[in-house]
Amino acid sequence: MRFQPYRSPSTGREVRAVLFDTFGTVVDWRTGVARHAAAFAAAHGHELDAEAFADDWRALYQPAMEAIRSGQRGFATLDALHRENLDQVLRRHGFDPGQLGGEALDGLNKCWHRLPPWPDSVKGLAAVRRSYIVGPLSNGNTSLLLDMAKNAGIPWDVIIGSDMTRTYKPLPQAYLRTAGFLDLNPGEVMLAAAHNNDLHAGRKAGLATAFIARPTEYGTGQVADLAPESDWDLSASSIPDLADRLGA
Amino acid sequence: MRFQPYRSPSTGREVRAVLFDTFGTVVDWRTGVARHAAAFAAAHGHELDAEAFADDWRALYQPAMEAIRSGQRGFATLDALHRENLDQVLRRHGFDPGQLGGEALDGLNKCWHRLPPWPDSVKGLAAVRRSYIVGPLSNGNTSLLLDMAKNAGIPWDVIIGSDMTRTYKPLPQAYLRTAGFLDLNPGEVMLAAAHNNDLHAGRKAGLATAFIARPTEYGTGQVADLAPESDWDLSASSIPDLADRLGA
Structure with a gap:
């Protein structure tokens, strides 16, 4: 049976690329x-x-x-x-x-x-990558994200740093220029992030959205972003859980 | 024993990234x-x-x-x-x-x-990648190079397309802006290419250089680029041969 990409209810498009916020979502x-x-x-x-x-x-x-x-x-x-x-x-x-x-x-x-990935990140990204383009959608610059990936074995397909879009999230151009470099419609790109404000901005720019819970990003006393605060397309407890929900 | 990166005689620098011309050098x-x-x-x-x-x-x-x-x-x-x-x-x-x-x-x-790699390319790039950053330095745009890599299993660490440098080889900015995104001195970047004119331009921009022979790129009657035409830092018969010469 041919793989059926996930279709985002909010964008009405099949997702081709899953791009991850990095600080907090992929690395601790x-x-x-x-x-x-x-x-x-x-x-x-x-x-x-x-x-x-x-x-x-x-x-x-x-x-x-x-x-x-x-x-x-x-x-x-x-x-x-x-x-x-x-x-x-x-x-x-x-x-x-x-x-x-x-x-x-x-x-x-x-x-x-040289930040450490969350324990599930590398395995989860490798799973998503089997069926989708995976990359960061981060405010980090390219060389920072590249060093991090080489050090930690993060299996990105492509790295589009903020020095390539020359802007910072949550401005819409940060999301739109990234989709543009991939030659994709924004609705074919899913933003996966542990931060509800990032997802709000991604959705406003036309992207599909997935929440990934990282309830100890700020330590055991964390008060924000413990749960999805809107009807994001998907909500997952980890990156492997997101991979499962994407059918990857 | 700690890995010793290759030191380029022409730039006097240790090479950190090996970037490959793509059409003709990596793919047929x-x-x-x-x-x-x-x-x-x-x-x-x-x-x-x-x-x-x-x-x-x-x-x-x-x-x-x-x-x-x-x-x-x-x-x-x-x-x-x-x-x-x-x-x-x-x-x-x-x-x-x-x-x-x-x-x-x-x-x-x-x-x-969706071009096929030369039979040695994927294996050779995987070997170089163990010790160096590997990426394309191509006139292709990012989405083209990304699709090609996903289709053929080309293991790039990073893809800096010509739509990111917004210029074309052999203009010097094509080489210099690519090194800039990597936050490397041009002399820490090695251009590996099957085309002597590309290597001349890369050297002029301050990069280390390696010739890779692809004597059938233009079919069995090929007349140009059969051999290195200058004293490039390295000259190799394939990408695995280049990996060996780099100590990777």
Whole structure:
């Protein structure tokens, strides 16, 4: 029997590509950044609340992108934004970035390239990939997403970084230009994400949508995005569960 | 023992990414296009010299890109250029494209998305990939290169199509922007190609270079590119041979 692609009720189209939000949905950024920051602090003989450090660094991500989304500032890569924000986070946690040396800070900044996947991610993506195009739909730049994939064995078919669309989610062009590079109608692209706001923006741009629950992305006390908050096309407990629901 | 990346004598850098010219170097476009064209002709009850058809279609590729490289015309994808040239080639071979229907012609045009790799390509790329980033450095657009990879099992790590660099080889920006998306110095990127003119342009842009012999790309009577015509960093008889020379 020939494989029948999943048809999205909301777009009325058969899905050809399933694109995944990456930070939080595919990789566990909090655990990964905290582990690297803890090692960095230990090497400098410095006490650190590593989870708080990770949370604080991540919290500066949206305001940094917002300056670009609003047009106040030209495009800069996520690597560049992380590096700028790193100085601020270090100071907040009692480091003097001026004393640490550029090479050490660039090395710590690269921890975003070496984040661990959630335990089900690689297996789940390999399953989806048998029947669909799989790729990230992330605010990460191409080299960051590529390094991450090489390090962790993430089996992307294609990587379209935000430095290729030159914009950031949740602006509609981030979704639409990605579909354009794939030569697909937006309705043939499914966004899979652990964040309801990302899915809202993807749906507004015409994409099919799937929620993937990641209830410990922000640790055991997480309060947001514990469940789907709208009638997304699909809702899954993991990427293998999404693969099953897609018939992959 | 830790893997030692190949150091390019010409760039003085360790190679991090090996990027492959695709049409002719990784896939056998002539056999693939001829096979699809022969099936198309048979379905229309038409006699066809399928190899000549493939050669004629390919021959229109450089002049079509030249209009874009020279600035006479804005960027258009290789899919669009192939489609324009198809009408001309069909007429030359006794078809009336106006009688064939747009859908049939779009389908034939997609034969460039379904080209067969040379017998050693997939195995060789998998070997290079164990130790280096591998990707195409092709004038093909992203969706073409992605479809080709999915169909043939070509194990790219990343696909940076000409629609992302928005220019065509052999202009220097085609090589430089590709290295830029990888966040690599051009000297850390090796271009592997079966065409000496591509390697000349890559070297001029600062890339490391490897010649791969494909002496039957244009059939058994091929006269050009039978051997390396300069002191490229490496010269190989196949992609697995290149993998060996790179220590991969």
